[in-house]
Amino acid sequence: xxxxxxxxxxxxxxxxxxxxxxxxxxxxxxxxxxxxxxxxxxxxxxxxxxxxxxxxxxxxxxxxxxxxxxxxxxxxxxxxxxxxxxxxxxxxxxxxxxxxxxxxxxxxxxxxxxxxxxxxxxxxxxxxxxxxxxxxxxxxxxxxxxxxxxxxxxxxxxxxxxxxxxxxxxxxxxxxxxxxxxxxxxxxxxxxxxxxxxxxxxxxxxxxxxxxxxxxxxxxxxxxxxxx
Numbered sequence: 363x364x365x366x367x368x369x370x371x372x373x374x375x376x377x378x379x380x381x382x383x384x385x386x387x388x389x390x391x392x393x394x395x396x397x398x399x400x401x402x403x404x405x406x407x408x409x410x411x412x413x414x415x416x417x418x419x420x421x422x423x424x425x426x427x428x429x430x431x432x433x434x435x436x437x438x439x440x441x442x443x444x445x446x447x448x449x450x451x452x453x454x455x456x457x458x459x460x461x462x463x464x465x466x467x468x469x470x471x472x473x474x475x476x477x478x479x480x481x482x483x484x485x486x487x488x489x490x491x492x493x494x495x496x497x498x499x500x501x502x503x504x505x506x507x508x509x510x511x512x513x514x515x516x517x518x519x520x521x522x523x524x525x526x527x528x529x530x531x532x533x534x535x536x537x538x539x540x541x542x543x544x545x546x547x548x549x550x551x552x553x554x555x556x557x558x559x560x561x562x563x564x565x566x567x568x569x570x571x572x573x574x575x576x577x578x579x580x581x582x583x584x585x586x587x588x589x590x
Contacts, residue, residue, distance in 0.1 A: 376428060384428065385421055388472040391484045392420040395465055398488050402495040412458060416465050423469025509534075509552040511569060512542065512576040519550055523572060530565040532557050547576065 396416040471480030527534040531554045538551035
């Protein structure tokens with residue numbers, strides 16, 4: 363009875379049992395990717411709904427490929443991939459985009475019938491990603507920070523903080539200069555690499571004694587974008 367109901371809608375004479383089996387495989391593999399994401403981001407903040415999205419993506423992609431058929435499957439898969447990536451593209455962790463690509467690729471594998479390759483692919487990628495994360499591969503030993511200093515507009519900023527920077531940082535670079543408070547102040551934006559044993563309070567106190575105790579902020583550089 364089920365075959366007669368669905369026979370007019372399933373592409374390429376796909377049986378209901380095969381359809382359900384492939385959806386089950388996609389769901390399990392999506393859950394595996396989601397679990398990996400949660401385990402490798404235990405010490406990081408992430409959107410609470412993203413792990414659920416990683417479970418859904420392989421299933422949704424597999425259904426699209428299964429029901430569209432062979433002629434348009436490639437076009438729909440590629441178009442769907444870019445559409446799915448768009449919602450993660452601004453701004454966010456590039457790793458999240460990679461996980462999204464991975465989930466879509468697994469869904470495509472299952473959707474075209476290569477579910478065994480999808481399982482093998484998932485196992486390999488899970489092992490690689492878990493190993494990379496646990497060994498902190500690619501994580502720099504020193505981290506950069508964004509420093510913003512306000513100074514009076516009439517003050518000459520050239521070389522003003524060079525001695526302080528050389529004492530407390532390994533490197534420093536002035537990236538942006540802009541006016542503030544209707545031109546009465548200047549904002550200097552630096553990228554700095556702290557020296558070993560960096561004392562942020564002593565660093566800020568030294569800067570405050572030089573800029574007239576105006577506002578100073580110190581933040582992690584990767585989360586900051588400069589504007590002119």
